[in-house]
Amino acid sequence: MNKKAKKGVLLVQLGTPDAPATAEVKRYLTEFLMDGRVMDIPYWSRTLLVKGIIVPQRSAQSAATYKTIWDDRTGSPLMYYSVLQKEMLQEQLGEEYHVELAMRYQNPSIDAALQKMEGMLLDSIKVVPLFPQYASATTGSVMEKVMEVMRKWQYIPSVSFVNSYCEDEDMISVFAENGKKHPIEEFDHILFSYHGLPVRQLGKVDPSGELHCPDSGCDTCKVELNSFCYLSQCYATTRAIAKKLELSPEKFTVCFQSRLGKTPWIQPYTSDVLHDLAQKGVKKLLVFSPAFVADCIETLDEIQVEYADEFKALGGEEVVMVESLNDNPRWIDSLKKLVLSN
Structure with a gap:
C-alpha cells in the first residue's frame, strides 16, 4: 500500500548569530544587510557601506549586546522560542505534516531546510514567515529566497505563502x-x-x-x-x-x-x-x-x-x-489555523 505524501510547513524567522562572538555577529550582519531588500540601494554602494563601515563598526558592540541576552544552556532567545514554536506546531498538526524551521539569515538556513524537504517528495509546502506585518525587507525577502531555491528543483510541489496576519x-x-x-x-x-x-x-x-x-x-x-x-x-x-x-x-x-x-x-x-x-x-x-x-x-x-x-x-x-508570543499555546493554535487555511 502506497504511503500518502505528507504536507510540508516551513516556518521562517529573521535570524540570529550562531554565537555571541564578534566573528559570528559579523557574519550574520553581513548576510542580513547585504540583502537587497533590506538595504535597497545599488550593490556597490551597499557593499561599501555594509562591509566597509557598518559591519566593522557594529560587530564587536553587537556581540557584547548579544552576550547579555544569551543563555548558556538555551543560547539565543529567538532561536530557543522559534524551535519551541516549530516543535509545538508539529505536535498540533500531527503525522500528516512535516514542519521545518529556517532562518532567513544564518542557521538553519532556508537552503538547508528546503534541501531536507526536497528529499521527502512532499505533496505541498506552506511557507509561514514569522512576521505578522508584511514588509518587502522581511516577508518579501523570505518569499524571494524560497522561490530562488525551489526553482532549481526537478519537481515542484504545490507551494503557498502566508502573506501577513496583522489582525489575526x-x-x-x-x-x-x-x-x-x-x-x-x-x-x-x-x-x-x-x-x-x-x-x-x-x-x-x-x-x-x-x-x-x-x-x-x-x-x-x-x-x-x-x-x-x-x-x-x-x-x-x-x-x-x-x-x-x-x-x-x-x-x-x-x-x-x-x-x-x-x-x-x-x-x-x-x-x-x-x-x-x-x-x-x-x-x-x-x-x-x-x-x-x-x-x-x-x-x-x-x-x-x-x-x-x-x-x-x-x-x-x-x-x-510586554512579553512576546513565544511558546503560548494559543499562538501555536493561530499558526495551525494559518497552515490549514487556504
Missing part, C-alpha cells in the same frame, strides 16, 4: 492577554513599538503610485487600501490590541525603533516619543512590540535596556516590556 484574532488575543498580566491602569502611557523601515520602502509597494501615501503614514489607514503596506498593517495590529484592552486613543502611541543610518525612516521614532513623554511628566510606560512573535535582541535589549535607560535618564521611572 488569536495572535491579537495573546498580545492582549500578555498585556493584562500587568496592571495597565497603573501605567501613565502605553507604547506600541514596531521595527522601523526606511520611508522610501513604503512607496515601493505601490508601483502604480496612485495611493500617494504620506511619508509618515496615517493611523486611520485601512489595510484594505494597500494590503502590502507595512505601516497600515502596524496600525491595524495596534487598533486590534487596543480594542481588546479597551484603551482610549490618548492612552497609547505607535512608534518605530531600530533606525539605521541618516535617511528618513518611518516616524515617530521610539526615542523621540520617549523624550516627548518624559517632558510631559510621564513616569511609567508599558511597551508592546507586536512586530515580533518571539522575544529577541530588539525586545530584550533595545526596549528593556537601551530605551529604559534612556527614559530614566530623562526623568522617567519605569519601562515594562
Whole structure:
C-alpha cells in the first residue's frame, strides 16, 4: 500500500548569530544587510557601506549586546522560542505534516531546510514567515529566497505563502492577554513599538503610485487600501490590541525603533516619543512590540535596556516590556489555523 505524501510547513524567522562572538555577529550582519531588500540601494554602494563601515563598526558592540541576552544552556532567545514554536506546531498538526524551521539569515538556513524537504517528495509546502506585518525587507525577502531555491528543483510541489496576519484574532488575543498580566491602569502611557523601515520602502509597494501615501503614514489607514503596506498593517495590529484592552486613543502611541543610518525612516521614532513623554511628566510606560512573535535582541535589549535607560535618564521611572508570543499555546493554535487555511 502506497504511503500518502505528507504536507510540508516551513516556518521562517529573521535570524540570529550562531554565537555571541564578534566573528559570528559579523557574519550574520553581513548576510542580513547585504540583502537587497533590506538595504535597497545599488550593490556597490551597499557593499561599501555594509562591509566597509557598518559591519566593522557594529560587530564587536553587537556581540557584547548579544552576550547579555544569551543563555548558556538555551543560547539565543529567538532561536530557543522559534524551535519551541516549530516543535509545538508539529505536535498540533500531527503525522500528516512535516514542519521545518529556517532562518532567513544564518542557521538553519532556508537552503538547508528546503534541501531536507526536497528529499521527502512532499505533496505541498506552506511557507509561514514569522512576521505578522508584511514588509518587502522581511516577508518579501523570505518569499524571494524560497522561490530562488525551489526553482532549481526537478519537481515542484504545490507551494503557498502566508502573506501577513496583522489582525489575526488569536495572535491579537495573546498580545492582549500578555498585556493584562500587568496592571495597565497603573501605567501613565502605553507604547506600541514596531521595527522601523526606511520611508522610501513604503512607496515601493505601490508601483502604480496612485495611493500617494504620506511619508509618515496615517493611523486611520485601512489595510484594505494597500494590503502590502507595512505601516497600515502596524496600525491595524495596534487598533486590534487596543480594542481588546479597551484603551482610549490618548492612552497609547505607535512608534518605530531600530533606525539605521541618516535617511528618513518611518516616524515617530521610539526615542523621540520617549523624550516627548518624559517632558510631559510621564513616569511609567508599558511597551508592546507586536512586530515580533518571539522575544529577541530588539525586545530584550533595545526596549528593556537601551530605551529604559534612556527614559530614566530623562526623568522617567519605569519601562515594562510586554512579553512576546513565544511558546503560548494559543499562538501555536493561530499558526495551525494559518497552515490549514487556504
